[in-house]
Amino acid sequence: MKVHVWINRFRTLRKLLALCVSSVAAIMLTGCQTTPESPQYVVTVPFAAPLPSDYRSEVAVARYTELIEQAELANDQQAVLYYDRGKLFESLGLTTLARIDFSRAINLKPDFAEVYNFLGIHHTLMQQYSKAYEMFDSVLELNAEHEYAYLNRGIALYYGERPELAEDDLQAFLNFAPDDPYRVLWVYLAQKAQDSQRAQTSLNNMAQALDPQNWAYKLVAYFKGDISEQDLLSSLADGVESHHEFAERLCEAYFYLAKSHQAQGHNTVASDYFKLALSTNVYEFVEYKYARLELDIMAGEGAL
Structure with a gap:
């Protein structure tokens, strides 16, 4: 085949590749289309590079490991080290290692409320809802004012298909900070799982306590239908x-x-x-x- 034919084909291929790359870079969300009447969803979304691992957390993990292995500590002190290292693992996305450390911490210090809270989240994520409820109940027995135990138990109840009880816990969480848009949204989600119309009316009422200048207010405004x-x-x-x-x-x-x-x-x-x-x-x-x-x-x- 003549050289100029190869060159023309190469140029055509290069144009096609460039078109594909530019299309992918737009990142489109496209729904399935089974019939001409099916709804079509094409949403161009902003995106960013994933957050990188924090090297400082990795260094801290190494230091905590040295302390745990070398220092002679009382059970309570060792439990705190396992808890702190577990939180670092959690922040790095190493959930299995985090869960192992949280379990070690609770064995050493059975009244460690914060650890029960994390273990409850892990059981929720594994869809072990009964165990999750037990963990959050333990937190609140040890500290009835633990705000995030109400949030996390409420979420566990929500995914465990007990939205009425979830609403009670999430409302208690909201009561600690009625001006928090995220707390409002979780109450709304629990209410919507029961009664969409009541949830929408409640959302409009809860939104009155929010600051429209807070960026997160836009999330509430979206669910209200304002934007x-x-x-x-x-x-x-x-x-x-x-x-x-x-x-x-x-x-x-x-x-x-x-x-x-x-x-x-x-x-x-x-x-x-x-x-x-x-x-x-x-x-x-x-x-x-x-x-x-x-x-x-x-x-x-x-x-x-």
Whole structure:
């Protein structure tokens, strides 16, 4: 074959590759289309590189390991070291290692409320809801004012399909800080699992205590119907001062947008948003943790 023919083919191939790359870079969420009447979802979303591992946390893990292995400590002191190292593992996404350390800590110090709280979260993520309830009950027996035990038990009850009890706990969590948009959203989700109309009325009422200048208020405004999905996505970079902050904001927005699409029966789009939440690597956020659980549940139901 003549050289100029090869050159023309090469140029054509290069143009096609460039077109593919530019299309992928836009990152589109596309729903399934089975018939011409099926709804079509094409949402261009902002994205960021996943958060990298924090080398300082990795160094701290090594130091805690040296202390645990070399120092002669009382049980209570050793339990605290295991707890602290477990939190570091958690922040690095090493959940199995974190769970091992939390279990060691509770064996050494059975009245360690914070450890029960983390273990409860882990049981929730493994869909072991009865064990999760036991862990959170233990936290509240030791400290009735432990705010996040109410949140985490409420979430466990929500995923355990006990939304009435979940609402009680999540409302108690909201009562500690009525001006927190995220607390409002979790109460709304628990109420929506029972009665959509009541949930919407309640959301409008709860929103009155919120500051519209707080970026997270836009999440509430979206569920209220005051702004569109594209408006929410377009606002994600407003006031952001670092890549870390942007990744956190993306994680939150992706999760709640997924919940919205899920409620509408748009499972393909919801699944993609949950996956995008996981792509941020914001391991410590509630939204990251439960995006994984949501995908596990959807896979079990054959919804993916």
